[in-house]
Amino acid sequence: MVGSISHIALIVRDPARTAELFAGVLGARIVPPRPDDDGHPQSFAKFGGLWFVLRQGDGPSVRNGDHISLHVSQDELTACADKLTTFDVEHYMARKDTALYFTDYDNHVFELNVDASLDEVLAGCAQQTYTLHA
Numbered sequence: 001m002v003g004s005i006s007h008i009a010l011i012v013r014d015p016a017r018t019a020e021l022f023a024g025v026l027g028a029r030i031v032p033p034r035p036d037d038d039g040h041p042q043s044f045a046k047f048g049g050l051w052f053v054l055r056q057g058d059g060p061s062v063r064n065g066d067h068i069s070l071h072v073s074q075d076e077l078t079a080c081a082d083k084l085t086t087f088d089v090e091h092y093m094a095r096k097d098t099a100l101y102f103t104d105y106d107n108h109v110f111e112l113n114v115d116a117s118l119d120e121v122l123a124g125c126a127q128q129t130y131t132l133h134a
Contacts, residue, residue, distance in 0.1 A: 007051040008068065012106045015043035015054035021104060022047060025083045026070075059106025067101070067109035074098075074114045 012018045015033060022028035028047040036042050041056040048070050072080070081100050084091040091102035099113040115121075 005050060007053050009053040009055055010104075010106070010108050011057040011059050012054050012104065012108075013056070013059065014105065015041055015056050018054050018104050018106070019043040019045045021087055021089065022052065025080055025087060025102075028052075059104075059108065061107070063103065063107050063109055067111050069111040069113060071117050072112045072114060077112050077114050080112055 010018070019028070019030045019033070022045040023030050026047045028045040030046075031044045033041060033043040036055065043054045045052045045054065077098070077100050081091070081093065084100075084102055089102055089104060091100060093100055095113070095115070098115055099111055101109060101111050103109050
């Protein structure tokens with residue numbers, strides 16, 4: 001059975017630059033870049049308890065609604081918004097300043113929010129779990 005998420009891999013033009021964005025804005029821990037087994041440049045950043053593998057390549061050409069959402073406190077949200085002003089990425093506040101959306105340099109969208117976690121939201125709803133069997 002599936003456990004937790006091991007890591008998230010994002011394809012980016014400049015892995016080191018994206019890692020620095022994550023470190024500067026989100027306080028990510030980064031490790032020195034190193035090539036993968038095929039010699040492609042990649043960097044690693046860890047935040048929110050999760051490793052992000054940043055592999056060199058052409059990222060998404062357009063945004064489509066996919067995003068990665070991270071839960072933060074109101075103080076963390078405000079601090080990240082302030083830090084984003086020093087980076088050359090699109091960002092904006094939403095939902096009465098309880099959510100912050102930003103894109104990295106390659107069209108990946110991130111949401112920082114102070115609202116209840118999805119577990120808390122769903123726990124308040126009558127829910128059913130469905131399992132599909134082949």
